[in-house]
Amino acid sequence: SDPLEQARHFLTNTKFNRGDLPPVLDVEPSDAQIEAMGGAKVMFDWIRTWMRTVEQYTKVRPILYINQMFVNRYMPLAPDVAADYEVWIARYNEFKPDMHLAFWQLGYDGRLSGIRGDVDINVFNGYKDEWEEYLRRRAF
Secondary structure (H helix, E strand, O other), rough: OOOHHHHHHHHOOOOOOOOOOEEEEOOOOHHHHHHOOOOOOHHHHHHHHHHHHHHHHHOOOOEEEEHHHHHHHHHHHHHHHHHHHHEEEEOOOOOOOOOOOEEEEEEEEEEEEOOOEEEEEEOOOOOOOHHHHHHHHHHO
């Protein structure tokens, strides 16, 4: 669907509170879905439009959530997106992803008291003082 429509829907249905992390756009399409939408150029235009729209409204730059397959196949086609937006990558069973990122989802099968079922395991790419600075600089 239209990226402006999707961004408006997101903004209308999301409550932002002080201390929240920036908005995150989860982009995990299959190759067939990318082709069906018109190819990688159309997809990246869609991503740029959504990200810019959400940033203009919230005054907070969104984060792009992608997986390693997406990094390998598609990110080289849009170096501006990698340069302009922080990345949260899903990459399992690897020591460290091979691109600059803000967050790393390193697993999907964690356990947490009080939650039934699997929990995603995510880490911030930095030390405690960097995390505190990140929250001061980037959180709502």
